[in-house]
Amino acid sequence: MSHPRSPVDAAQAYLTSFAPAVDAYLATLFPEGAPMPARLREAMNYSLLAGGKRLRPVLCLATARTFGVAEDVVMPAAAAIELVHCYSLIHDDLPCMDDDDLRRGRPTNHKVFGEATALLAGDALLTYAFEQLAQPLPVPPDRQMAMVRTLAHAAGCYGMVGGQMADLEAERRDGTPEDLAYIHTHKTAKLIQAAVLIGSWFADVAESVRDALARFGLHAGWAFQIMDDWLDVAGDAAEMGKARGSDERLQKLTYPRLFGLAETRRQAEAHLAEAVGALAAAGIDSPLLVGLAQRMVERQR
Template identity: 45%
Template sequence: MRNNTAYINKVKAHILSHLNSFQHSATIYEASKYSIEAGGKGLRPLLLFTALDALGTDLDQGISAASAIEMIHTYSLIHDDLPAMDNDELRRGKPTNHIVFGEAAAILAGDNLLNESFNVIAKDQSLSAEVRIELVETISDAAGQSGMISGQMLDIEAEMKTASLDELETIHTFKTGALIKAPVTAACIIAGADEDIQSELERFSEVIGVLFQIKDDILDLEGNPELTGKNTGSDEKKGKVTYVSELGIDGAKQALRKKEEEAYSILNKLDDSIAVSGLREIVQMFAQRDQ
């Protein structure tokens, strides 16, 4: 992945510079900054930069889109942790936003990051107006009713119930997968990728989106809290429907391996068209991560 990981720091710096440029409420700025600085893995920006690299495109062109996606992801975590949602007190090894700043400020900090994410793209003069519009459409679709928001609602409605594997995949294709697909689609838009290549890369992103969620469910049971930054067993306590709850731990691990093989198979088909070695590393990272 060359120096793609260095771009995660560029993304964080870009977000903080944007938020710091027009402070009107110190509390909102500090609450927003707190969660951005909390030490997230930056996997979505990394995926965007790795896809740009595979498509032979200057990585600097992806900073605003990667920043927007990371801001939206962070806002979703702030809101997920609220008492009305998952009621968590620990995120990324630190007290959750509402524990530090209070519920009202946490809600507004999340709202702030969501709204300002699109402002970051709109202000990127290095991209054409057409590309910026297409990026806003793609990312808002992934974050809103067409993607993450519906997935979160389906997830809440499935609590204390059983679900088929198809129903689980539907929930997580929206809840988790939409914001993992968005970086890949964004990279294709920025790079002006061929339609067939974009279609295959988006199919790849859908597979690793589900893979990512399966691994998350496994880590919720078996992960080390010092590494994951979250308490283990929280999904079971909340009655959440997960791959582990429906398939058992061994079944979930088998499903993980199946998705991993499927992702590699798609990349093998693309091997003659683009440089897929970095994307193979992403699959391995998603499947073998411990946090």
């Protein structure tokens, strides 16, 4: 007989099992001897295998698990989402973008391999995400095609790239709460939402359930990015593996800048409540997803 656990404990146990499984899977993607220039492979693996929370792939696995689908079936798709996330970090760190020297406690990709190789490593990881997601999977092909569309839409001009563009344009300017909402939902929340939705496409769920999962993913991702802003001001640099205050240096439009720290935290909690409420309203009983969303707000890095 199993003891009842809090959602946060359930999430922690799941992360402890499956974040390493994601790491292990990613390490198999571009093995030594893969037929590509060695330096490209090194640059891709340098960033891909640098650790990280593996939050997006774990959310994808957890969503499928909520509907009874085993993690090993979902892993190739979960990895595709992490490939997109990883590419976005490499390009984001480039001198023409945020010009960051450190990422996860190590020199950024272009600091080690140079700008041209970093650019190409990012391009290659993004492209491989779709090769990865389009591989034969034990799922009906129409649902798999929906996964490809979901990932591309969330990552591109109507999603993450659109958010990054707006983020850049908002530097050194006054912005409205609406500008900030666009930036946060697009640069961060859409890909997190896609992780949840792609997990859901492995199961045959009703439209209303998928809509609820979309709301869950959007608000959980939104809360996550708001906490990212918060941690950049109030977090512990050693925990985060990068310098604090980069938002202020770049004069980014952030929640603390517009609302102050206390209200920032309150808004993150409000989006967390929206996320959890979306599941409850649709009758989705998943302590695991609830706990993962809670951990996205109550985190140190």
